[in-house]
Amino acid sequence: MSERLELYDVTIIGGGPAGMYTAFYSGMRDLKTKLIEASDELGGRLLIYPEKVIWDVGGLPPTLGRKLIDQLKQQALTFDPTVVLGQQITKLEHQPDGTIMLTSATGERHWTKTVVLAIGYGILEVAKLDIEGADRYEVSNLHYTVQELETFRGKRVLISGGGDSAVDWANALEPIAASLTVVHRRDQFGGHERNVARMKASSCRVRTPYAIQALHSANGRDIDQVSIRHAETGETEWIDVDAVIVNHGLRYNFGPVKEWGIEMGEWTAKVGSGMSTNLPGVFAAGDFAEHDSKVRLIAGTFTDAVNALNAAKLHIEPEADKVAYVSSHNAKFKEKNKQLGIAVEDGEH
Missing domain, CATH: 3.50.50.60 (FAD/NAD(P)-binding domain)
Structure with missing residues (x-):
């Protein structure tokens, strides 16, 4: 390729709750991660309802939409993913070596081993x-x-x-x-x-x-x-x-996504085991994904994100563990706990 591009393990398209949580969990799994959002800020559909109170996220008291966005952003950046704003991805092409090249509407290219589509119902347009x-x-x-x-x-x-x-x-x-x-x-x-x-x-x-x-x-x-x-x-x-x-209401615009060859219904991608689409190395999470156990809550979005990312990890490293260690026993969080002033006993990981 003529330009020198950095190869990422996972590129997440979409910066709503599904995309942000995928970025966080990708860091837990030691993957080199990029998050691309078409608008100029992260938040997805929550940006339209910053004053709405959200009650149904496990473990959270009633929380304003804007506060939940801020908390999700902070969490998403825990492991320093690359974040690209203001780019709509218009083309997805598999390379001869199995990697994937993404191209934006303005010509920027992004090279990746796997893709997680967390695009909701596409680009939101207020009616x-x-x-x-x-x-x-x-x-x-x-x-x-x-x-x-x-x-x-x-x-x-x-x-x-x-x-x-x-x-x-x-x-x-x-x-x-x-x-x-x-x-x-x-x-x-x-x-x-x-x-x-x-x-x-x-x-x-x-x-x-x-x-x-x-x-x-x-x-x-x-x-x-x-x-x-x-x-x-x-x-x-x-x-x-x-x-x-x-x-x-809202109007949804998938743009050229429907031309990529993904098996879709009217509004969603049909996913199989591990949130996999019919395209190799391409997974889906959140509102864009449709499966038999779908839960259309933000809480369900987080589960989709974990499953998609675990499948992406195994696509890259077939011998890897199927899931990440939970944060309370995950060595990646030991130093971060110290930074927060939380004591960690010597025997813990």
């Missing part, structure tokens, strides 16, 4: 409000995610959407907003029943089946009124607002 001129308000008071709840304290807020996130945001904002209106184009909400009931029992004003018809601004910069239209009668209402939050 924007389909109203002409709406984009002009994105720099002022039209929001597609809630980054900081305090931003909306004392304000008249309108939320458009009916899924889990819209309902969760409504419940979180209702105690601090001056007023809150939720507009949904269907009578039924898609969020968890208990959360929907809580929202309806609060002071939140729920308008269904309505959809945003137009955004109105007196100064041309900020939305100060929203007109909504009844889906059946055509009746129109005007609502005074200080902020509009739109949660119409």
